[in-house]
Amino acid sequence: MKDLSLHVLDIAQNSIAAEAKVIQITLYFNRGNDYFELVVKDNGKGMEKDFLLRVTDPFTTTRITRKVGLGIPLLKRNAELTGGSFSIYSEPGAGTILTARFIPSHIDCLPLGDLAGTFALLICSYPKINFIIEIIVEKTRFCISTKEIVEAIEGVPLSNSSVYPLVKEFFNTNLEGLQITNLG
């Protein structure tokens, strides 16, 4: 993956495939201690223990169209490459929580990429899933959910093509406000 936003988009697909109704994506930036974390938490169907143990193996996948599953292994490698870490917990029937920690000062750290576009794309493409996007920079917190956006644009479906640019612009403005657009 070329940047972190693509990892977010990719990992979210796992939660969507697990039939999650709520997906919470948290980005936590701690500049003082030089790290940032991506946390994706869902209430999907979760994974059995033996599958969970194999999930970072590139030859583990639930798909039948191909024999490899690279989303999680790639994220793990990119996080560990910077001296960061990766962890995943899951409970069948309860959901999954995945954490990837990156060290932004490391030369191999990925740029953040188009986070605004990624969040907007997820929200507008899957109107039935409640996405909760939380971004924390030191002590500033920005949090928004699909529900709140739907309420704001009441009556206009999220799938309407004029909604996407608007939601993207909304995220862009807020991310700029948090000054995390050029990090990495």
Next chain:
Amino acid sequence: MIKVKSLADLKKMRESLQAKVDLREKGEAAENLVQIKVAMATCGIASGAKVVMDYLLEELEKRGINAVVTQTGCMGYCYAEPTIEVKLPDADAIVFGYVDKKKADEIIEKYIKNGELVDGIIPVNYESIDDK
């Protein structure tokens, strides 16, 4: 463009949106629309499917084409990513491979507007070696 910073700003934009929605939904059942699916699994995303999807969403809106653009999983054509499936009303769905912005533009102008086929179609009878 007006800065959209808060939910209240989004709410303000709603009225102009509502007018557009009314215009669209008159007699526009999904089967009368152009339906596009962008393959967005790990393989697609790594090859640039997001850029293509962004481009399609923006350009179709700009060019006034009534279309539904959605995401889908891996169709098994990982070697040809990014792939998109285009279904015109009253036509069979066609899968295009190796789609970038330039190709997407060609698909909109030639195939979606005029029904003219362009290079890069993945044949439906294609089978991977494992199926044999």
